[in-house]
Amino acid sequence: MFENTTLAFIGAGNMGEAMIHGLLKHELIAADQIIASDPHVERGEELRARFGIRNTTNNLEAATQADILVLAVKPQVLERVLPEVRGGARTCSLVLSIVAGAPIRQIADGLANASVVRVMPNTPARIGQGISVWTATNEVPPEQREQARLLLSALGKEIYVDDEDYLDMATALSGTGPAYVFLFMEAMIDAGVHMGFSRAVAQELVLQTMRGSVEYAAQSGEHPAVLRNQVTSPGGTSAEAIYHLEKGSLRTVIARAIWAAYQRSVSLGGGRKVSRLAGRNPENGDNGEEANS
Numbered sequence: 001m002f003e004n005t006t007l008a009f010i011g012a013g014n015m016g017e018a019m020i021h022g023l024l025k026h027e028l029i030a031a032d033q034i035i036a037s038d039p040h041v042e043r044g045e046e047l048r049a050r051f052g053i054r055n056t057t058n059n060l061e062a063a064t065q066a067d068i069l070v071l072a073v074k075p076q077v078l079e080r081v082l083p084e085v086r087g088g089a090r091t092c093s094l095v096l097s098i099v100a101g102a103p104i105r106q107i108a109d110g111l112a113n114a115s116v117v118r119v120m121p122n123t124p125a126r127i128g129q130g131i132s133v134w135t136a137t138n139e140v141p142p143e144q145r146e147q148a149r150l151l152l153s154a155l156g157k158e159i160y161v162d163d164e165d166y167l168d169m170a171t172a173l174s175g176t177g178p179a180y181v182f183l184f185m186e187a188m189i190d191a192g193v194h195m196g197f198s199r200a201v202a203q204e205l206v207l208q209t210m211r212g213s214v215e216y217a218a219q220s221g222e223h224p225a226v227l228r229n230q231v232t233s234p235g236g237t238s239a240e241a242i243y244h245l246e247k248g249s250l251r252t253v254i255a256r257a258i259w260a261a262y263q264r265s266v267s268l269g270g271g272r273k274v275s276r277l278a279g280r281n282p283e284n285g286d287n288g289e290e291a292n293s
Helices: 014-025 041-051 059-065 075-089 104-111 123-127 142-153 165-175 177-195 199-220 224-230 237-247 250-268
Strands: 007-010 034-037 054-056 068-071 094-097 116-120 130-136 156-160
Touching: 007 014, 007 059, 014 034, 014 041, 014 123, 034 041, 034 059, 041 054, 059 075, 068 075, 075 104, 094 104, 094 142, 104 116, 116 142, 116 165, 123 130, 130 142, 130 165, 142 156, 165 177, 165 250, 177 199, 177 250, 199 224, 237 250
Parallel strands: 007 034, 007 068, 034 054, 068 094, 094 116, 130 156
Antiparallel strands: 116 130
């Protein structure tokens, strides 16, 4: 599928490195078929030493050699990067963008290339346990869609959606999701230390509890509410703890945080009106009104 194919990464940060690692680990492509372009020379040298790939600081040089171009830059620099790579990117068979909030049309117009796949991955991709939500323009042919799917499967699971609006939702839910989990873990660890555990022991307890709970939920196939009820005895410790979590409006705080992340993703893409696919805005209660970003 990737024979005689050159893959160029514009931006060699954590997610770009995760993709490179996954591709090489699954032997989908050889190291000498990958080019990483990053403005920091030491970063490119680090990746070359670690993976045996090629590196450069010249975005146009990388794009010109690419059959598949991966845009992995921060949203704030995208407007500067697109003109830099346009001359080389217009002839690529596929452009894959993991730039948060950047709509497909911006990428396609900016690169003069309509064959664009937009992806929202997440950081567990670095260990092959991520989940990527993606969509493609109508101009992406079946072979390139399959290439995109294989690229993303090297990061973990992948879900294709037929409407780009879902990408902003995925940004808020799964893309930003690890941050919510880490914050909850941090709070649990701090509570353990407050009770008297050493930080090392508290961290081990929390990590394994989280790991085991997630795996148990995945294997059981039950709704989380069912699993929660199984461990919540009347008048017991779980019931007491959950009472205080609910009293503190944990669900509402989480819903508002995810909605805020969603609105931010929309605004990064040009401040469009909140998607017609979106659910109710928790800031408006349950009236189902949409909010402007």
